[in-house]
Amino acid sequence: MRPSLVAIVVFASAQIFLATATAESTPCESVKTWLGMVTSKNKNSINKLESAKYAFDANINTKWMDYQGHKGDVWIEYTHPLAVAVTQYSIVSGNDAQDRDPSSWILSGSNDGKYYVELDRRKPKQPLFTERNQKRSFDLDHSSAFKYYKFLFLSVRDNSKKNGLQIAELELHTGKCTKVCCAVTCAETGSCVDGKCVCKAGYSGPDCATKDLLWATFPNRAFVSNPIAKMKLKSLDECKEMCGGKYKKSCAGVSMSKSGECCVHGGKGDMKSSSSGTAHVLVGKNLLSPIKTRLESPRESKVHRIKWDRTGANANKAMPSFSVFRGETVIFEWVDPNSYYGYLTGLGPKEGRGPHGEDRPNHHSITQFPTRDDFVRCDFRGTSNADLVGSYPIVHWVAREPGTYFFGSSFTDANHKDAKGKADPINDCKSEIKVAITVERRM
Numbered sequence: 001m002r003p004s005l006v007a008i009v010v011f012a013s014a015q016i017f018l019a020t021a022t023a024e025s026t027p028c029e030s031v032k033t034w035l036g037m038v039t040s041k042n043k044n045s046i047n048k049l050e051s052a053k054y055a056f057d058a059n060i061n062t063k064w065m066d067y068q069g070h071k072g073d074v075w076i077e078y079t080h081p082l083a084v085a086v087t088q089y090s091i092v093s094g095n096d097a098q099d100r101d102p103s104s105w106i107l108s109g110s111n112d113g114k115y116y117v118e119l120d121r122r123k124p125k126q127p128l129f130t131e132r133n134q135k136r137s138f139d140l141d142h143s144s145a146f147k148y149y150k151f152l153f154l155s156v157r158d159n160s161k162k163n164g165l166q167i168a169e170l171e172l173h174t175g176k177c178t179k180v181c182c183a184v185t186c187a188e189t190g191s192c193v194d195g196k197c198v199c200k201a202g203y204s205g206p207d208c209a210t211k212d213l214l215w216a217t218f219p220n221r222a223f224v225s226n227p228i229a230k231m232k233l234k235s236l237d238e239c240k241e242m243c244g245g246k247y248k249k250s251c252a253g254v255s256m257s258k259s260g261e262c263c264v265h266g267g268k269g270d271m272k273s274s275s276s277g278t279a280h281v282l283v284g285k286n287l288l289s290p291i292k293t294r295l296e297s298p299r300e301s302k303v304h305r306i307k308w309d310r311t312g313a314n315a316n317k318a319m320p321s322f323s324v325f326r327g328e329t330v331i332f333e334w335v336d337p338n339s340y341y342g343y344l345t346g347l348g349p350k351e352g353r354g355p356h357g358e359d360r361p362n363h364h365s366i367t368q369f370p371t372r373d374d375f376v377r378c379d380f381r382g383t384s385n386a387d388l389v390g391s392y393p394i395v396h397w398v399a400r401e402p403g404t405y406f407f408g409s410s411f412t413d414a415n416h417k418d419a420k421g422k423a424d425p426i427n428d429c430k431s432e433i434k435v436a437i438t439v440e441r442r443m
Contacts, residue, residue: 069165
């Protein structure tokens with residue numbers, strides 16, 4: 001061997017050794033792939049904003065879409081300005097259509113674009129991704145430096161749908177990135193502790209890549225819809241697993257009877273009042289309206305009745321304030337000495353019942369006070385017809401927004417007399433026919 005050739009070989013070997021040593025000792029960093037060039041087997045002529053370059057633009061909100069990708073044998077290649085030693089790479093799932101997710105592939109490296117070395121070959125257990133825009137990382141056994149990195153995708157999650165291949169992002173990492181625990185690589189949502197992946201809150205699985213289902217529990221509520229499935233199970237957790245597994249596409253929530261019957265419910269997750277039931281709502285895309293809004297104000301049929309006997313046990317006592325959840329209905333109903341006109345029965349002086357009638361549940365005009373001070377003083381001067389909640393026979397109010405609201409009966413009769421004919425003027429509000437209602441968000 002000539003001296004010059006020996007020098008070249010030694011120099012090349014030193015470069016590879018230096019790259020390998022550097023990759024294994026430096027902290028994990030992402031390759032700045034937006035500095036390089038991207039090529040692919042097929043061009044996206046349908047949507048240029050989903051072309052191959054968007055697989056390496058460091059933005060998971062964009063994606064690369066290959067409409068022929070379901071056929072397999074589809075490649076995409078990244079070329080870096082300088083050779084880099086990649087020790088780990090990541091694939092981020094697209095924003096929709098999980099059948100387009102890659103299910104098997106080969107990663108190769110090259111320094112001249114002609115001769116390639118196979119770096120990794122994968123056919124992971126499916127499903128690889130359990131949610132959209134989810135990242136999965138894969139370690140490489142060696143850390144030689146290459147300029148060209150080519151991904152050859154062999155199949156997608158569901159080839160039969162012929163819906164193409166999509167990837168939100170392909171990331172390349174250098175340095176010490178491995179977090180292997182008992183031959184399992186921990187996802188970014190976990191960390192390796194004493195040989196096991198310890199998951200962050202909301203994630204589970206041996207590699208911490210599975211996002212836990214989020215549940216909201218509503219005591220004294222039952223689902224409006226009939227169950228789409230019933231089965232005998234030992235625990236509520238098993239019932240929830242059925243909802244998040246076999247019936248995930250249509251499940252809105254579950255309920256569990258004391259006898260162990262699991263009911264899986266579909267629909268919109270609407271609920272109604274129940275004296276003993278508990279509804280467990282699956283927080284997710286199956287609920288048709290935004291989950292934040294639904295949890296703050298679920299559609300329910302719960303009704304609150306204000307029953308107050310001003311002539312009996314509750315005489316001369318203030319009506320207690322109470323709380324309701326947003327979206328629930330309040331019905332005002334009380335017994336007071338204002339039955340002179342016989343509003344509920346239709347009986348009165350004209351029917352020969354006498355001038356005073358009997359004490360019955362009575363609905364006079366209920367008005368909402370604009371301020372707490374007006375409520376305390378029973379001052380209706382600041383109110384208008386817009387503040388009138390309702391009059392007999394039905395006075396009901398639906399709690400729309402969180403806050404505290406003040407109501408009172410504005411009925412007065414300065415000439416009223418009692419059954420013995422003595423003066424007995426009436427002022428409902430001054431007699432504590434008024435109530436404060438607090439409206440709360442559920443979460």
